Amino acid sequence: MAKELIRLRGCSMVFDDVTVLDDINLYINDSEFLTLLGPSGCGKTTTLRIIGGFQTPTSGDILFDGVRINDVPPHKRTINTVFQKYALFPHLNVFENIAFGLRIPKVGPDGKKVRLSEDEIEQRVNEMLEVVNLRGFGSRKVTQLSGGQQQRVAIARALVNRPKVLLLDEPLGALDLKLRKDMQNELKRIQKAMEITFIYVTHDQEEALAMSDTVVVMDGGRIQQIGTPEDIYNEPKNAFVADFIGESNIIDGIMRADGVVEIFNRRFTCLDKGFEKDEPVDVVIRPEDVDIVPEDQGQLKGTVTNVTFKGMQYDIIVDFYGFKWLIQTTDLSPVGSRIGIKIDPDGIHVMKKSQYSGMFGDYSSYSEEYEEIGDVSIEPDEEEPADEE
């Protein structure tokens, strides 16, 4: 059974009067792959650094195995970190980088210092090189390795200490797309094989969905939603989550009764219950959940204003009564044509109004906005601006 390993209880972090983390409550189970997901500045890295011991929360507690560890320094935690830019030691070769932690005497249960023998160190390092597919790279200089290889050395250097928890701070951010996909699988495989808790920080929602057991969506220093990837995608709690995870049309609606929501003065059947009668709500409709039908059969009728070919499907923008939707379809409907749409009850997701209502999910300014939405790697306040030509 899942056993709780780490708990953050009411953790807040304030730097120079700026609240970076606001009352974070979170528990992490043993052997879980948990992802902290959010845009930059959302507090995900700070949360990770609190767990790693590099920062102490301004208020609140962090518990490890039920013991408060707020004041335990990083080198006394059975937690290791894979840093964003790897932070490999440039004066050591691959082998010595990985052996770094093993060469430090550990205090055993009897209070005596235990030093590993050279044989044991060599065996464990070689074992680790095997795990990360870098056999025979031991004597290389880390400066001569490619980004992906450096990445794997960083992972090996952390894992060789057999930590209970591995923290990964956007470890794949610097890799190209193909390598990133490979490394995602690799990491997942290592995590399963070694049964270690992974806490993974990323701003890439696809990465989060593909790898995680649990996703924690953060924004503005707060947790917006915790759930399985399916939950987060299918049942987003608010407009921020719906927009950040995948593409969404978010429309104002009114809940007329359990299972009945009104959009554009038309009633739709849905599966959501438990709202007040006539409560204003946000309605999420994913672009792939919309069926295109001849105009006269549609629940809603609109005009196609833009078509983009995306390989697997067309992304089309359809104007319904002045509100533009993104619809993904395999059939081409040319610009200017009139179409009708049908939405199944399970394609409609109703959310309570939140501070994010009205901020997301409208494709009216499609052309400018699209590039930004389409490319998750662009983060406005990252140090390296995307290449502009």
Next chain:
Amino acid sequence: MKNKLSGFAVPYVVWMALVVVIPILIMAVYSVTTADFDLTGENFTRMGAYVSVFARSFELAIIATLVCLLMGYPMAYLMAKEGPGFQRVAMALIMLPMWMNFLLRTYSWMSILENNGLLNQFFSRIGLIDLVNHIGLALAADPSQYIPITHFQMIGTSGAVVLGMVYNYLPFMILPIYSVIVKLDHSLLEAAHDLGSNNITVFRRVIFPLSLPGVLSGVTMVFVPSVSTFAISRLLGGGTHMMLGDLIEQQFLGGAYDPHLGAAISMVMMVIVVVCMVVMNHFGEGEEQAVML
């Protein structure tokens, strides 16, 4: 690598040829010739008389370099670790004496270290000299033979020469070490902590090895001027501790006028220094690349 020189490099090539290459060649010619410019090896054999000067110069320069390293490294480390405010003040204080005239600085030390200089006056004022005399008298086998001291002998000792070197060249040790440490990637230190190192281990296994290039250039920048200094040894060593610089100066300007011998001594000193540097850089090779990272 581009092998062709661009037009901009020409003035520098000319400059370097004029002030570096040609003078060295002239010196080399002088060192292997007599006063009538006949080829001879005599200059080098005559140098044997000065082995003790060579030994003393290198000994004092090595001591001064070690003292600079022992004082400069902790200072540089502290500066790099403290906040920018401390760094600015410390930097200003380190640089300030360097803007004062070298001779003035050294003369100041003379007046401090002299037999009736500031320090001795101070020691006498606080009764330290009397105290030493009391103890000396009490310990002396034959008290009637005991000659009481009136001052501590500081000027004219090797210690004073080393002090002068350290005082003048310490900034050249601090600055390169500081600039390497301050540029160390902070995440490397975090990584070392993360892997189980306490502060001492982080220093020993990460900060120190990565700061070696700074140490190497600091050592070079202190050792080379120390080994060839002549003003410091003359003013603070009281002429009793002749060093290579003094010896060479005498051959060109002093009573023992013999520029050919002076050139030969200079050549030998240069070769020894170059060999020292090559050996040291060889040891530091791995780290040199670390800084390039």
